[in-house]
Amino acid sequence: MYKFSKLIYALLLVVLIVWLLPWFYEFALFKPESSPFTLYSRVIDDFVFTEVNAENQLIRKDSKGNEYTAKEFDNILPLFYARQLVADARFPDSITGVPVSPQEVQIHNFVFRSTPSEINKPSKGLYFLLEAMSGRVDLSMPSDVFRITSSGIEFVEMENNAIDKEKSKLFTDLMLKKDFVFPAKLIEGNPSTRKDYDEGYLLTDQENKLYHLKMLQGKPYLRVINLPEGLKLTKLFVTEFRGKRTLGLLVDEQHKLYALTPDYSIKQVEVPSFDPNKEVITLFGNLFHWTVQITGEGADRFYAIDAKDYTLIREYIYKAKNDSFADKYRNVLMPIRLTFTSGYDKFVKPRINE
Structure with a gap:
């Protein structure tokens, strides 16, 4: 019994060492580094950055090292700083030869972000x-919620938890008519009134077929979206941007990114790879292009994507410059590290060497 107690004590001691020692090590020595704020400039056809230097001064520059004043920076990013240019009466009549108005800029500018902890x-x-x-300008939240079971879709009134059988049958019948195989595998939407319009949900059934579901004047709308042969989706996003150029973003099992347009065509976005479960994606979109930032392990990847055909214009990779002793020899000094939390999710559970 005494030997067994010593064994338990030793195991607990080992667990505490592999948990607390790496934590103290990184707390004392490791200095996290973030990439500068980066956008693609159509005016100079290059990525431009803003960052704070050692003297706590804001620096604006491009990938070649050329520095810019605040007004010069406004001029090379006219779509991002449109409000400032309009206020100064400096907004251009055209950008790289294409006529553009502040109203168009406002409609087509958007920001999209997804993090692993949300996924x-x-x-x-x-x-x-x-x-x-x-028929109203403002959206309103419904009085019921829906769930998709193995036999159909059910609408439940929140006030009394009663199933609306008539509405449930109406939607279920249409889904069966469209050969939807219950239950759903993926269901994604933006159930919020803080947007200009509602596009309902994108969902896949048990046979991995893609559907678009929404409600129009109390009646169901369901559209089957034809996928390219062999394409198996693992993540869906409903975008609902003001410009209405995209209906959603799709990710397949090969970590390829696709744009779903309002006419239900699917076009690949020329980004090499994106894993929504482990990487953060941020999109700054405008009338002409997207700046796509994908933050993964050890690097931030930036891609300038054409807003019309989603082809790659230019790319830039920012690698962390942290070459300190703590960063270089962490794996050598502590080959086994135990943690209970992660940047990938919000669960508390044991993790080894994540």
């Missing part, structure tokens, strides 16, 4: 379906 979280299985054609 890797449990789903409640209950969803709000907003009315997409209410």
Whole structure:
């Protein structure tokens, strides 16, 4: 019994060492580094950066090292700093020969962001379906929620938890008519009134077929979206940008990114790879192009993508410059590291060498 107690004590001691020692090591020595704010400039056909130097001064420069004043920077990013240019009466009539107005800029500018912690979280299985054609300017939240079971879709009134059998049958019948195989594998939407319009949900069935579901004047709308042969989707995003150039973004099992347009065509975005479960993606879009930032292990990858055909214009990779002793020899000094939290999710559980 005494030997068994010593064994338990030794195991607990080892666990505490591989948990606390790396934590103290990184707390004392490791200095995290973030990439500068980066955008693609159509005016100079290059990536430009803003960052704070050692003297706490804001530096604006391009990838060649050329530095710019604040006004010069406004001029090479006229779509991003449109409000400032309009306020100064400096907004150009055209950009690289293409006529453009501040109103067009406002409509087509957007920001999109997805993080692993948002993706890797449990789903409640209950969803709000907003009315997409209410005849009113403002959207409103419904009084019910829906869930998709192995036999169909059910709408449940939140006030009394009663199933709306008539509405459930109406939607289920249409889904069966469109050969939807229950239950759904993927269900994604933006159930919020803080947007200009509602596009409902993108969802896949048990046979990996892609559908678009929304409600128009209380009636179901369901469209089957033809996928290229062999394409198996693992993640869906409903975009609902003001410019309405895209209906959603799709990711397949090969980590390729696709844009779904309002006419239900699917076009590959020429980004080499994107794993939504482990990488952060940020999109700054405008009338002419997207700046796509993908943050992964040890590097930030930037891609300038044409907004019309989603082809690659230019790319830039920012690698962390942290070459300190702590960073170089962490794996050598501590080959086994135990943690309980992660940047990939919000669960608390044991993890080895993540």
